[in-house]
Amino acid sequence: MIMTKTGARRLATGGRCLAVMTGMSALAGCVQIDTPDKPIEINLNINIRQEVVYRLDGDAKKLIEQNSEIF
Amino acid sequence: MRMTKWNPTGLALAAIATTAAVALAVPSAMAQRDPAYAAARAAGQIGEQPDGYLGFATAPTPAIRALVQDLNIKRKAAYTASAQSTGSTVEQFAFTSGCNLIAKTKPGEKYQTPGGAWKTRDGSAPERDARCP
Numbered sequence: 558m559i560m561t562k563t564g565a566r567r568l569a570t571g572g573r574c575l576a577v578m579t580g581m582s583a584l585a586g587c588v589q590i591d592t593p594d595k596p597i598e599i600n601l602n603i604n605i606r607q608e609v610v611y612r613l614d615g616d617a618k619k620l621i622e623q624n625s626e627i628f
Numbered sequence: 629m630r631m632t633k634w635n636p637t638g639l640a641l642a643a644i645a646t647t648a649a650v651a652l653a654v655p656s657a658m659a660q661r662d663p664a665y666a667a668a669r670a671a672g673q674i675g676e677q678p679d680g681y682l683g684f685a686t687a688p689t690p691a692i693r694a695l696v697q698d699l700n701i702k703r704k705a706a707y708t709a710s711a712q713s714t715g716s717t718v719e720q721f722a723f724t725s726g727c728n729l730i731a732k733t734k735p736g737e738k739y740q741t742p743g744g745a746w747k748t749r750d751g752s753a754p755e756r757d758a759r760c761p
Contacts, residue, residue, distance in 0.1 A: 603722050607759040610684055614723040614761045620710050621728055625703045626659035628729060 668692050675738025675746060676729045678757055680707060680722030685738040685746040727760035736746065 620626045661669075668674045674696055677683040681700045688696065696708055703725075706716065711721040730739045733749040741755040 569703050587681070604717070604760065605720050609716060609720050610724045610727065610759050613714055613721055616710055616714050616720065617724040617728050619723060620706055621732070624702075624706055626661055627699050627706065628725075 657696050662695070663694055664691070668695065669737055672736065672738045672748060675740060676726065677740045678723070678726045678730065678742055679719075679760055680724075680726035680729065682730075683740060683746075685740075723759075727756060730756050733761070 655730065660666075660754045673684070673686050673688065673692055674682050675685045681703060682696045684692070684696065704722070707722045707725060708718050711715050731754065733754060735749050735751060737749050737753055738746050739749055741756045747755060
């Protein structure tokens, strides 16, 4: 008996929650997200960024000058 | 690019110490290019790649292959030392050097475009990666 009562209460609580969620989803129904029609591009060369190249440029020039026999 | 790309890995570490010693022994570093290297460059057999290493513009002879491998190992050692002192990766430093080395090619010498094609440098600016300064 006790088990059944608890079960019934749980069911009732679940039902209430479901009702609240349904209400919320009905309110939020106007927010729509469309999938982009263009494919998403991921740049795989992010490990060499232009700002890094600019920062290293002076040191690279120096290295080339100082080791001219291998460059 | 894929056909002629040289992949410097294993042997490079062994050469780092050697090149560091050479760099210390020749601090003025006004050393000239090896005549065989200068000749292969001038003949357009080898050229500069965007990654900072030398590559083969035409199928290499065993002697040219060995020459390029040796130079690329020395280059990688030099890039590794500079990468450490500048807090960058070897790849980043090598790439930045590649930008400069392609810019420095003389008319008649070969270089590789970002797309992987080998081109002969003429009077106009070379075709380089958009990230090059």
